[in-house]
Amino acid sequence: MRRVTWTRWLHLFIGTFVLGIWLFISTSHLYVPVLLLGVLGLVPAMRLVEGLQARLLLSPHGYRDASSGITVAPSRTWRDRGRTVLWLELRLGLGLVTGLVAVNGLKVSVDLAVLAAGGSPGPGVLDLPAGSGGGWWYALLVPIPAAGVLAFVVGSGELIAFLARRLLGPSVQERIAALEERTERLLERNRIARELHDSIGHALTLAVMQAGAARAAGSAEFTERALAVVEETGRAALEDLERVLLLLREASPPPGTRPTLADADRLLASLRAAGAPVDAEVTGALSRLPGPVSREGYRILQEALTNVLRHAGPVAVRVRVRACADRLDLEVCNELPGSPTGPGGGSGLRGLRERAALLGGEFSAGPDGGRWRLRAGIPLDGLR
Structure with a gap:
């Protein structure tokens, strides 16, 4: 029936x-x-x-x-x-x-x-x-x-x-084409998820750290500086969120809106504003890096610094960015606290490893002599 x-x-x-x-x-x-x-x-x-x-x-x-x-x-x-x-x-x-x-x-x-x-x-x-x-x-x-x-x-x-x-x-050709299209959609969804995780997660972590430090300091001057940092970070996060929403609406975002390693000073400034002593050394011409390498390098650095604040707090951090003729090297090293200050077990390190692997690079992270050391290397051959 x-x-x-x-x-x-x-x-x-x-x-x-x-x-x-x-x-x-x-x-x-x-x-x-x-x-x-x-x-x-x-x-x-x-x-x-x-x-x-x-x-x-x-x-x-x-x-x-x-x-x-x-x-x-x-x-x-x-x-x-x-x-x-x-x-x-x-x-x-x-x-x-x-x-x-x-x-x-x-x-x-x-x-x-x-x-x-x-x-x-x-x-x-x-x-x-x-x-x-x-x-x-x-x-x-x-x-x-x-x-x-x-x-x-x-x-x-x-x-x-x-x-x-x-x-x-x-047919076989149509099944292959459909599989490739589905794979592209999944890769795009994963990329958008990583973008949200990195940008919004960094902004929220920094805002929480600043709010907690301002309440503990009890100083009007420090509170004002902390609010200024929260405002600037929140504005940058809103820009990132708007760009990701444009991707979700299948609209093409304006070129050049994604941050690159040339904007790394903003990340270092926000880390210093959170009370972490930063020893940064940037060598090489970052402006000459290929676009994909520079953008993914920025996200790797952003997630690494966010993890420092989330899991170790405002501890001393050493940052090394070296742009050579044939590769880009990133290194973030920080002290290990006696007890972690934030929850672990997230997908941050996995996302960083995926970013480096997509560009043919290598990634490592782990304790090293009482410190936590994160390294990423991306070759530039064939990407220029």
């Missing part, structure tokens, strides 16, 4: 209807419609038409069901055209068989009902001799052919849906 059972039956009857039109024109040369369907199957748009029709009538969820396994796209290769031709021929043949079974099965039920009423059915499937009487017991046989027709309709509907998935389904 499902809707799709009857829409599949309608789909099969379309083939019977096509043959019926030809038989109305000519009762011979039945190979002509078969050849015509073969020629039509070679037209690229025919696969699109058949895919739409198959989704609409064969899928339980209609033509919008992208998970039906039926492709709605023109033929791109000769293999696609061949599969479309085979589909049209099988659809015609199965539709003809379904039509014959349905018509003759229902005719048998009608003939049995006529016999049960004492009449004589006309020529048909039973082909009884004239004058053959009836009997009330014929009425008991009436539902059997009808039930057989229904069972055949359900089975043939399942068969035509299976054939549609096999013959109108995506």
